[in-house]
Amino acid sequence: QVQLVESGGGLVQPGGSLRLSCSASGSIFRINDMGWYRQAPGKQRELVATITNRGRTNYIDSVKGRFTISRDNAKNTVYLQMNSLEPEDTAVYYCNAGVVQIVDDLVEIDYWGQGTQVSVSP
Numbered sequence: 001q002v003q004l005v006e007s008g009g010g011l012v013q014p015g016g017s018l019r020l021s022c023s024a025s026g027s028i029f030r031i032n033d034m035g036w037y038r039q040a041p042g043k044q045r046e047l048v049a050t051i052t053n054r055g056r057t058n059y060i061d062s063v064k065g066r067f068t069i070s071r072d073n074a075k076n077t078v079y080l081q082m083n084s085l086e087p088e089d090t091a092v093y094y095c096n097a098g099v100v101q102i103v104d105d106l107v108e109i110d111y112w113g114q115g116t117q118v119s120v121s122p
Contacts (some may be wrong), residue, residue: 022095
């Protein structure tokens with residue numbers, strides 16, 4: 001099995017910054033795409049940003065220029081640097097990873113972290 005452990009959430013004022021981290025551990029052959037999603041109260045979970053294992057990134061329009069996703073493949077860790085935070089960014093943030101494991105053959109399985117709360121308020 002694989003575990004994703006997130007850290008770095010908290011309460012911050014508008015305009016502030018936070019850095020989220022997510023580390024994967026367990027039976028890992030390789031990790032393909034990693035990403036961050038978020039879910040605000042009463043809303044559906046939405047994709048925030050993704051990064052391939054070669055470093056190609058993708059962002060939703062509302063966070064472009066403010067958030068930066070990065071990863072350290074040697075540590076199986078993905079980061080989300082969030083700057084210029086806005087109240088609309090308040091949500092539970094979830095880490096996601098496409099983990100390739102050896103199960104008779106190579107198979108990719110989607111794993112999720114437990115979520116970390118980000119609150120942006122004066």
